[in-house]
Structure formats: structure tokens, C-alpha cells
Amino acid sequence: MTRTEFSVTVDLVLLTIRQAALQVMLVRRGIPPHQDRWALPGGFVLGDEDLGDAAARELREETGLDPRDGHFEQLATYGRPGRDPRGRVVTVAYLALLPDLPTPVAGSDAAGAAWRPVDEVRGELAFDHDQILADGVERARSKLEYTPLATAFCPPEFTVADLRAVYETVWRTRLDPRNFHRKVTSADGFVESAGGTVIRDRGRPAQLFRRGPATTLHPPLLREPSRPAE
């Protein structure tokens, strides 16, 4: 029985919404392989570390954030021979959905870290990171349908319009503000009132909400609406 030795890394798909666009955190690689190309942040798993702990450590190093500031889950694992020229490297990708940070990227050890719109980096990434990013974006898109994770993109207190902007940005659609409002506020445990109101630009003040205790949405919010009969 052949027991090949592998290196194991974690790579992070960190998604946020900035400037009305879905953006991903990338780092510019300072060393070969793929020197000077953009890549997902990541690193080797240490000797006594669980995979999720290694990913959480990388998240902290890159952004100063804790996994529980947003949403954090394992995405998938990639191990094609040849995906890394240094040898046999398997990477476990994690997906995080994060609020747009008011604080600058504090403890980042990667000077070249930057948020980039996901639509602008397609095809540009090192290793197989284009595929990993695409998988992460698709996971995020579909999770918005069945879970209240859209709130992970929002700060602790947010308006219904903020939440709608998340859906519209991630799904690249327009949603009816009036029906969306009703749906969100009536779905059990999706959001709960935070009490205050806020005026964003013009118009009537909007109520503030916090994320509710629900972990799944019943009924779901579907991307492809049940269209009228053809």
C-alpha cells in the first residue's frame, strides 16, 4: 500500500459586499510559485491544528476578524495532482461571509491584501483558485435561498433595505422592495427588531433589525421565482 506524503493547506474564500459589489479578499503572492499573481489567502496547516482552527487562524491573521463575526463553513477540498508545482498539496477551502469592515484590515501580515470584485478577477487567480472562488460564490448564492445567512454580510444592526441589497448583489437580480420587506419580517426568526431607526439618504427612516435565531428559512426565498403560466 503506497502512502504518499502530502502537504495540507487551508485556503479562504472571504466574501463581503463593498460598493454594491460582491468582493473577495485576495493577496498578491510575494514568492513563487505564481509570484506576483493574485491568490486566495491561506497557508499550511500546523502540526497539532484542526482544519477549521487553521482556517480561523488565517482569517484572524488576514482580517483581524473572528469566525463568529460573520458566517464560516468548510467549502470543499481540492487535491488534483499538479495543482501546486511544489508537490502534492491538498487544500481544504473555507468560505466566510463577512460584513463590510469599518475598521481597516488591522493585523494583516500580507501587505498585498485587497478586496476585489469577484467579477473582475475571473481567470486571474493562481493555482486552481478560480475554481475554488467560483464554488464559494455558488455556495453563497444557494445558501441565501434556504438560510438566513444574508445577515452575515450585514453589520450587527441593519435595515431591511440593507438585507435586500445583499440579495440583489449576490444574486444579481432586482427584488420587489415591498414584497421583500413583508417576507423578511414575517419569516419566523429571520430578523428581530433592534428598536431604533436610521435615515440612510433620503426618505422615510428605516427600522433597524438584528439577525434572528433561525438557522433555516421556511419557506425559502427562491432565486428563480415561480413564474406565471407560460
Add this chain to the structure above:
Amino acid sequence: MTRTEFSVTVDLVLLTIRQAALQVMLVRRGIPPHQDRWALPGGFVLGDEDLGDAAARELREETGLDPRDGHFEQLATYGRPGRDPRGRVVTVAYLALLPDLPTPVAGSDAAGAAWRPVDEVRGELAFDHDQILADGVERARSKLEYTPLATAFCPPEFTVADLRAVYETVWRTRLDPRNFHRKVTSADGFVESAGGTVIRDRGRPAQLFRRGPATTLHPPLLREPSRPAE
């Protein structure tokens, strides 16, 4: 930067429905660690093998089946330090949903391979395989809601009642045969007529169907029904 060396394995959660129960393929371990305990089938990833290829190879070795005979997908990756006493072993788990094989397990190299009801093996498995199995079962349960994968548990031609039995077994519920029939036959691309009919036990002959081209179900079939007002 510490670059710990890992071994990488694939483990398979092979699910099928036999004797009206959701069953999982297990092997009795012939060697330490965990000698004589039941475990998920699996093995080491070879030097020039992709992860999915390694899992497909194990599937073939255990059951003689090809991944496309049912449904096959990556489940999750487990790498807790200490999960394997032999050292640092990361395992990439794959989930397969398979029809009940009329053929005996042909080329199996594990003499102790057997189908076991998932409800009877909880807490009995080696390594962290109880967790992996639980994750696989939950993935299967939720995928039945939004995808037509229930057909993966069925032979190439099946009746609506066969398909309903899949849902009832996996979800541990009863579904109304009449409403289920309508739903399945009207959902676009879920099943298509295979032309023939078959008499199972008593009663009117049932039409035969094949799996249709759909990859997602719109609208979904939900486990938790929208209940009447309380």
C-alpha cells in the same frame, strides 16, 4: 513555516435503501487501529491520483459500481489531530447514493463488507466515522428537498411508489401518495415516462418512469410542510 507531512485518505459514505431502511456500506477492520470494529470503506490516496478518482476507485473495489450508477459527490474533509492514532491523517469523505444492487457485491476486496441500517450503527464506528456518517445522512436528507437525487436510490426504471418510499425512508415520514404522485409527475424534468407498467404486489399496475434531466427541483419538496395556522 512548519510544513507538517500528512497522509490523505478517502472514506466513502455509501447509502442505499434495502428492506425499507436506509443502509450504509461498512467494512469490519481486519487490522489495527480499531481492529474488528466497523468502519466506512476507504483507503489512501495514491501518488498521482485526484481525490475524486481515488474515491471512485474505492467505490469500484467495494461494490463493482461506477459513480454514475447513482449519485456521487464530495461530502467534507476531516482532519482533527488525533483522529487516527497512526499519525496525521486527513480524510476526504465522499457520499454516494446507490440503488439496491441486485448483483452481489462482486469484486469486493473486503471480506467483511456489509450493508447495515444507519440507525443500528450509531456510536459503533471506528475513528470519527460516526460523525462522517451523520454528516452524510444529513446531506442526503437535505438534498432530497432541492434536487431530484432521490432517483439515485432507484434502479433505472421505477414507479412513483418506489420514489415515494425513498423519501419516506430517508426522511422518516409518511407522505400522501396522491399528492406525491401529482408533485413528482408535474415537476419539470424530475421523471419521465419509461412506457411500461409493473405490478408490485396487489393492486392496479403502476407506470414506470426514468430519471429526468432536471438537476434542481423548482419548487422544492420540503420536509417540514407549511403547516396550517396555529
Add this chain to the structure above:
DNA sequence: TCAAAAGTGTTATAGATACACCCATGT
């Protein structure tokens, strides 16, 4: 006063639920 965003009300339609009822077979 007006534009703009927040939020409510209303109607029409699709989907789900419950269940009465008919169909086609074996015994």
C-alpha cells in the same frame, strides 16, 4: 412642494393539504 425611500393593503395566481372518489389488478 417635491422626490425618494419605507412600509401597508389588496387582488390574482400558483402551490400545498386533505380527502372523496374512480381505476385496474390479484385473490
Add this chain to the structure above:
DNA sequence: ACATGGGTGTATCTATAACACTTTTGA
């Protein structure tokens, strides 16, 4: 004849889509 499972029809209810309309602010 009748038991059994297959399958259709239909009333009731819930959820969604579309959109008219009111509320509350800034300019």
C-alpha cells in the same frame, strides 16, 4: 366480490407576484 395499491378531481388554504397607495424624511 372485495381488498389493495395506482391515480384523478376538487375544495381550502398558504405563499408569491404585481402594484396602488400611504408615511416620513431631506432638499
